[in-house]
Each structure stands twice: as C-alpha cells, then as structure tokens.
Amino acid sequence: MKVYISADLEGVAGVTHAEHTMRDGKEHERARLLMTEEVNAAVAGAIEAGATEIVVNDSHGTMRNIIPEKLHRDAYLISGTPKPLSMMEGIDETFDAAMFIGYHAACGTRNAVLDHTYAGRVVSRAVINGMELGETGINAAVAGYFGVPLVMVSGDTAVARQARELVPGIVTVAVKEAIGRYAARSLHPEKAQALIKEAAKKALTGLGSISCFEVHPPVCLELHVNNTGMADIAELIPGVERIGPRAIRFVADDYLTVFRAMRAAITLAGETLQ
Ligand SMILES: [Zn+2]
Known part of the structure; x- marks a missing residue:
C-alpha cells in the first residue's frame, strides 16, 4: 500500500500566528518541529495499517519546513519549491490513498486559524465548477485526478468540517478550535499526535469505503x-x-x-x- 501525505503548517496543534508560520518568525523553529512530529504520527499510523511506501510532501511556504533528520525514517520527503504540482507534488496513480496533515480552512472562513487559499495576500476566493474550495478541496481534486482518494485530514475544527462536507466518510482530526483567525484552543501536541496516528490507521484500514473527490470536465x-x-x-x-x-x-x-x-x-x- 502506497500512501501520500501533504503537510501544511497552519493546522498544526499550537500554531496560531505568522510568528509560527513565517520563515523568520520567532516561533518558526518550534512550529516546524511540531509539524514534523504530526507528520510522523500519520506515518506511524499508516505503517500500522500496512503501508509499504510513504511519501511526504512539504507543502508550506518555502516547502522546507519538515526537519529531515527528525522525520520518520520510513518516509520519503519531498521538499523545496517551486514544484510542478506544488502542495501535491509527487502524487500519481500508483498511490492508494492521500492524507493531509496540518491543513487549514479556505480563505474567508470565520473562526478558522490562519484561513487562506494558496496565497493569502493574493486570493480572496477560488470557485471551481461552482464550488468554493480551499486548499483541501483544490488538492483533493488533484489526488482525485489520479484516482487517489483523500482519506484523512488534520487541522482545526473548521478545516475538519470542510473536509467532511467535501468527502463523505473521510476521517478527520481537529487538533484545535479557532477563537478567531489568530487564536485557538489547542490540544497538547502529544495528544494531537496520538489522535492523528489513530486516525491515519483507521482511515487506511477502511480503504475502499471512501471515494475520490473528482472535478468533472469541463x-x-x-x-x-x-x-x-x-x-x-x-x-x-x-x-x-x-x-x-x-x-x-x-x-x-x-x-x-x-x-x-x-x-x-x-x-x-x-x-x-x-
Ligand atoms: Zn496552506
């Protein structure tokens, strides 16, 4: 079983501000370690579910956030930017499932930590075939293009809700609940990681029951x-x-x-x- 993981940073437990997410932010070093640990939890859950190959794509900002030597040794890491498929680089039809870790809600979502869509300073709305989509939907459709189902998403309660609206039966983990755009009530990172591991295992064990999110032509x-x-x-x-x-x-x-x-x-x- 081949598993693809796209990892963002805004939806990681404890992250609430640009000081965490920007390259030169005072809290960035800490945030990227927390991001790496949440990804590791998903990798561990995937391995317990029988994954034999796991590819992790660093999908935030510079796409050089995950700390290579701290990443689970059984995962491949794609890092750096630009990449042709950006947040979905590395996906193809050989994968059995995709999971999104540390994701955030679409731009314009109220009570969502650091909500934005691809470029916060540029995009105010992205509508595809009549559906207003954030990164979860836009990227799930890339996986769907290759016939790969998105089976698990972690982030705040808002992105978890948007993922469930998009993909019936998807497994979600809400690691925090926004109090506003820059504030949240968060689980302890270790608790968040334990839930992510269990969710990844559950989502991959139930493979076949979750269909691909596809956007049909035109x-x-x-x-x-x-x-x-x-x-x-x-x-x-x-x-x-x-x-x-x-x-x-x-x-x-x-x-x-x-x-x-x-x-x-x-x-x-x-x-x-x-
Ligand atoms: Zn993002």
Whole structure:
C-alpha cells in the first residue's frame, strides 16, 4: 500500500500566528518541529495499517519546513519549491490513498486559524465548477485526478468540517478550535499526535469505503483576487478571461491544466506585491 501525505503548517496543534508560520518568525523553529512530529504520527499510523511506501510532501511556504533528520525514517520527503504540482507534488496513480496533515480552512472562513487559499495576500476566493474550495478541496481534486482518494485530514475544527462536507466518510482530526483567525484552543501536541496516528490507521484500514473527490470536465475556475492590479496581470495568461475588476476565469477539459493555470495566475498576480 502506497500512501501520500501533504503537510501544511497552519493546522498544526499550537500554531496560531505568522510568528509560527513565517520563515523568520520567532516561533518558526518550534512550529516546524511540531509539524514534523504530526507528520510522523500519520506515518506511524499508516505503517500500522500496512503501508509499504510513504511519501511526504512539504507543502508550506518555502516547502522546507519538515526537519529531515527528525522525520520518520520510513518516509520519503519531498521538499523545496517551486514544484510542478506544488502542495501535491509527487502524487500519481500508483498511490492508494492521500492524507493531509496540518491543513487549514479556505480563505474567508470565520473562526478558522490562519484561513487562506494558496496565497493569502493574493486570493480572496477560488470557485471551481461552482464550488468554493480551499486548499483541501483544490488538492483533493488533484489526488482525485489520479484516482487517489483523500482519506484523512488534520487541522482545526473548521478545516475538519470542510473536509467532511467535501468527502463523505473521510476521517478527520481537529487538533484545535479557532477563537478567531489568530487564536485557538489547542490540544497538547502529544495528544494531537496520538489522535492523528489513530486516525491515519483507521482511515487506511477502511480503504475502499471512501471515494475520490473528482472535478468533472469541463473544469471552470473563477479566481477572485485582492485588487484590480492582480487581475490585470493574471489576465495576460493565454486563455484567461477577465470576468470582473478583481476576477478571472479559466476553463479547460482536464483538472490538472486548470490547477496549473491557477498556480501561474496566483504567482503572476503576487508579483504586483514585490
Ligand atoms: Zn496552506
């Protein structure tokens, strides 16, 4: 059994602020260790469920957060950026299941720790085939494109709720409950890790009962950005249509093409912040 893990940082127990999540944040060193330990818990649960190969993709910011020598020795680590599939780099049709650790809710979610979608300073809404999706949905659909089901998500209560709305039967772990965007009531990290291990084991043991989250063609992305200058740049991409002062649309027949266009649009739009 091959298991794919995408790991983010905002949804890790104890993390509430940019001081944890930014590379130069005062608490970043501590936060990346907590992130590594939560990933290790998921890896341990996967091994108990019979996983024979586990690939972990570091999916936060610089994508160089997980501490290699502290990572479970039986997992492969993909780190660094840019990567063609970004938060889903390394996924393909040979995997049996995907799990998301340390995830957070979509931008615009109330009472969600550090809610955002791919680039907090750029994206205000991402709508795909009429569904408003955050990173959980956008990335689950990449796994779904390859026929891989998303079976487990950990993060705060808000992302856990959004994952359950997206994927019936998915196993979720809420390691904290937001009190606002920058505050939360969190489980102790060790307790969170124990729950993640059990959830990973349970999700992979029940494999087959959870279906893939797939976005069927034609795939239409509507991307809403934070200002008109960002849309001015994003609409330069061939095939992109301007549908509003701060919104663009892109349509293609396969999800991966739309995912790549979305990443290109966000990256270009972000250039206006430089
Ligand atoms: Zn994220």
